[in-house]
Amino acid sequence: xxxxxxxxxxxxxxxxxxxxxxxxxxxxxxxxxxxxxxxxxxxxxxxxxxxxxxxxxxxxxxxxxxxxxxxxxxxxxxxxxxxxxxxxxxxxxxxxxxxxxxxxxxxxxxxxxxxxxxxxxxxxxxxxxxxxxxxxxxxxxxxxxxxxxxxxxxxxxxxxxxxxxxxxxxxxxxxxxxxxxxxxxxxxxxxxxxxxxxxxxxxxxxxxxxxxxxxxxxxxxxxxxxxxxxxxxxxxxxxxxxxxxxxxxxxxxxxxxxxxxxxxxxxxxxxxxxxxxxxxxxxxxxxxxxxxxx
Amino acid sequence: xxxxxxxxxxxxxxxxxxxxxxxxxxxxxxxxxxxxxxxxxxxxxxxxxxxxxxxxxxxxxxxxxxxxxxxxxxxxxxxxxxxxxxxxxxxxxxxxxxxxxxxxxxxxxxxxxxxxxxxxxxxxxxxxxxxxxxxxxxxxxxxxxxxxxxxxxxxxxxxxxxxxxxxxxxxxxxxxxxxxxxxxxxxxxxxxxxxxxxxxxxxxxxxxxxxxxxxxxxxxxxxxxxxxxxxxxxxxxxxxxxxxxxxxxxxxxxxxxxxxxxxxxxxxxxxxxxxxxxxxxxxxxxxxxxxxxxxxxxxxxxxxxxxxxxxxxxxxxxxxxxxxxxxxxxxxxxxxxxxxxxxxxxxxxxxxxxxxxxxxxxxxxxxxxxxxxxxxxxxxxxxxxxxxxxxxxxxxxxxxxxxxxxxxxxxxxxxx
Numbered sequence: 001x002x003x004x005x006x007x008x009x010x011x012x013x014x015x016x017x018x019x020x021x022x023x024x025x026x027x028x029x030x031x032x033x034x035x036x037x038x039x040x041x042x043x044x045x046x047x048x049x050x051x052x053x054x055x056x057x058x059x060x061x062x063x064x065x066x067x068x069x070x071x072x073x074x075x076x077x078x079x080x081x082x083x084x085x086x087x088x089x090x091x092x093x094x095x096x097x098x099x100x101x102x103x104x105x106x107x108x109x110x111x112x113x114x115x116x117x118x119x120x121x122x123x124x125x126x127x128x129x130x131x132x133x134x135x136x137x138x139x140x141x142x143x144x145x146x147x148x149x150x151x152x153x154x155x156x157x158x159x160x161x162x163x164x165x166x167x168x169x170x171x172x173x174x175x176x177x178x179x180x181x182x183x184x185x186x187x188x189x190x191x192x193x194x195x196x197x198x199x200x201x202x203x204x205x206x207x208x209x210x211x212x213x214x215x216x217x218x219x220x221x222x223x224x225x226x227x228x229x230x231x232x233x234x235x236x237x238x239x240x241x242x243x244x245x246x247x248x249x250x251x252x253x254x255x256x257x258x259x260x261x262x263x264x265x266x267x268x269x270x271x272x273x274x275x276x277x278x279x280x281x282x283x284x285x286x287x288x289x290x291x292x293x294x
Numbered sequence: 295x296x297x298x299x300x301x302x303x304x305x306x307x308x309x310x311x312x313x314x315x316x317x318x319x320x321x322x323x324x325x326x327x328x329x330x331x332x333x334x335x336x337x338x339x340x341x342x343x344x345x346x347x348x349x350x351x352x353x354x355x356x357x358x359x360x361x362x363x364x365x366x367x368x369x370x371x372x373x374x375x376x377x378x379x380x381x382x383x384x385x386x387x388x389x390x391x392x393x394x395x396x397x398x399x400x401x402x403x404x405x406x407x408x409x410x411x412x413x414x415x416x417x418x419x420x421x422x423x424x425x426x427x428x429x430x431x432x433x434x435x436x437x438x439x440x441x442x443x444x445x446x447x448x449x450x451x452x453x454x455x456x457x458x459x460x461x462x463x464x465x466x467x468x469x470x471x472x473x474x475x476x477x478x479x480x481x482x483x484x485x486x487x488x489x490x491x492x493x494x495x496x497x498x499x500x501x502x503x504x505x506x507x508x509x510x511x512x513x514x515x516x517x518x519x520x521x522x523x524x525x526x527x528x529x530x531x532x533x534x535x536x537x538x539x540x541x542x543x544x545x546x547x548x549x550x551x552x553x554x555x556x557x558x559x560x561x562x563x564x565x566x567x568x569x570x571x572x573x574x575x576x577x578x579x580x581x582x583x584x585x586x587x588x589x590x591x592x593x594x595x596x597x598x599x600x601x602x603x604x605x606x607x608x609x610x611x612x613x614x615x616x617x618x619x620x621x622x623x624x625x626x627x628x629x630x631x632x633x634x635x636x637x638x639x640x641x642x643x644x645x646x647x648x649x650x651x652x653x654x655x656x657x658x659x660x661x662x663x664x665x666x667x668x669x670x671x672x673x674x675x676x677x678x679x680x681x682x683x684x685x686x687x688x689x690x691x692x693x694x695x696x697x698x699x700x701x702x703x704x705x706x707x708x709x710x
Contacts, residue, residue, distance in 0.1 A: 005516075005520060006517060009514075009516045009517070013514050013516075107340075110340055110344065114344070114348065115340065115341070115342070115344030115345060115348070116345060116566045116567075116570065117536050117537035117540055117566075117567065117570055118570060119540055119541075119544070119570055121572065126544070126548070127544065127547040127548055127574075128548065129547075129548045129549050129550050131550075140520070140523075140548075140549045140550055142516075142545065142548035142549060143548075144548065145548075211513070214513070214541070214544070214545070215513040215514075215537075215540075215541035215544075215545075216537040216538075216540040216541050216570065217537075218342070218537055220341065220342060221537070224511050224513075255514065256514075256516070256517055259517035259518070260517065262506050263505060263506035263507070263508040263512075263517060263518055264480055264506050264507040264508065264509075266508065266509065266512070267509045267512070
């Protein structure tokens with residue numbers, strides 16, 4: 001592939017990483033919750049879509065109005081039952097609880113739905129590509145990747161507006177800034193956090209749907225998604241949504257550019273970048289220094 | 295295995311590390327009833343390789359039924375007990391459960407199956423402990439490479455060099471010159487194909503475009519696909535793991551890469567993968583080491599290959615899988631060797647008896663006396679092409695039987 005093509009593909013793939021990572025960024029930035037099961041919840045979203053679309057005989061796209069509210073409800077329930085308690089149990093408890101949740105989800109999925117690799121059939125569009133000429137070179141782009149990137153932009157933009165412009169966003173920011181003071185002035189923290197957890201799981205499910213359409217998923221696919229999502233969050237800056245987008249795009253770019261040299265080093269290159277960021281600028285490129293950035 | 299679901303639930307709660315001790319304890323532990331023949335069976339049932347082990351419950355069940363009355367060896371009658379272990383798709387875990395079988399369950403013979411990650415560590419454990427071991431579903435070059443000499447461990451399976459030759463024969467049927475694209479990941483199978491196919495393509499005087507050793511589990515193949523398009527690849531030779539192949543092939547369509555012939559080892563062996571691909575599976579060529587159309591039957595109870603596959607379908611509602619035949623064959627060879635040993639409790643005699651075995655199992659003919667090397671019986675490798683079967687699914691149609699003409703052809707090769 002030419003360099004122009006690599007850059008364009010890298011940005012598009014990066015959009016998916018950002019989508020997978022934004023829920024993680026949200027829960028960490030607001031609740032200080034590192035959700036190890038985030039990748040597995042994304043895979044659950046893909047399975048939920050698969051089950052619903054085959055049970056109702058609907059195309060994948062039409063099940064989203066059902067999948068996203070269900071995922072949101074699951075997120076709220078998880079917070080009320082697990083995360084909320086875990087957060088009160090010290091810094092290590094959430095990590096252990098979500099790790100246990102991750103192992104449980106994987107094994108329940110294997111037991112219930114077998115280890116077969118699955119994918120979501122998004123119809124003809126999913127297999128179509130478009131040829132464009134840019135800077136004198138021809139690039140083939142998949143519509144699905146373009147749609148994934150635009151969705152990531154829309155989700156991140158929407159979340160930004162929600163946090164920066166609405167009264168709910170003000171509550172969230174206040175709680176995230178100073179939990180105790182927020183409580184003192186009458187903010188009911190539990191519903192706020194539960195809503196945030198719901199939104200995070202819904203975005204994870206959406207990322208899972210795109211994973212299912214562009215690639216395949218099996219009960220163990222969540223682990224790898226989590227690693228890249230986590231790296232996107234750290235590279236972009238902990239807790240910053242636009243930083244997460246940038247982190248995702250950076251990972252996509254590094255992968256594609258390393259592949260120009262030798263595909264063997266694509267994964268290694270991302271991990272090296274992650275390591276370098278941690279060593280040189282541990283707060284990431286765009287840390288959430290201002291509460292507005294949430 | 296009766297304890298399976300409960301053990302799996304256990305896993306979910308406890309995590310993996312703490313379980314090592316418990317899982318053995320959950321099974322019936324070995325009493326000192328010297329008279330029972332114990333057969334250990336190691337396979338991946340959970341994890342990334344679970345698709346290989348999905349038919350195990352059924353296969354082991356039919357074998358248990360067939361040997362329910364026990365075996366008579368040298369005039370004495372022995373009850374038979376089969377102890378199964380799950381590797382969780384990890385080589386380290388495979389070595390661990392093999393050691394458990396040898397030390398705690400005191401098995402008389404160990405059978406192991408499915409990918410080098412299972413066969414090699416288990417064979418090593420048995421070789422070191424002096425316990426007879428029979429392995430399958432790992433190309434013999436990979437099993438034998440850099441290890442040995444073998445006294446107690448044996449392998450019954452196809453070879454990669456032969457498979458490469460059969461594929462090359464198929465490519466030549468297209469006529470003219472071609473560019474072969476090799477999609478070979480950074481794992482043992484990928485490396486072995488790279489080693490055998492690269493000189494083969496050179497020998498044919500064609501060009502080769504190597505994907506480079508990408509990591510298993512990659513979700514984006516756009517750079518590899520555009521490199522293939524740029525080098526005008528018209529024959530694709532791939533050995534990806536199943537999920538990666540589905541991802542690659544869909545992205546190949548998205549990026550308008552359409553070679554004339556697509557040969558996929560490993561991933562396209564399984565009907566479940568063809569089902570995931572749907573219409574995209576049409577015309578893909580895959581090796582066939584076993585299929586229900588093989589004209590063989592079980593030496594234990596006379597069940598034909600077709601009935602074995604049909605029985606699985608009736609019992610589980612799922613389509614047959616290629617490992618079924620070989621896993622069943624493994625038990626048949628083990629029983630034949632135990633019978634021929636004169637004393638099933640004499641490990642040296644049993645191991646030596648495997649080396650003399652020659653006969654027919656539901657998986658096909660085996661012959662340990664004429665292998666490509668000592669302790670190996672090479673199985674023939676056929677090629678099949680996935681075709682729509684009219685009822686929405688795909689069937690693997692045998693299009694090349696040059697290595698075993700006794701197995702009938704089912705159709706002609708069709709270009710993609």
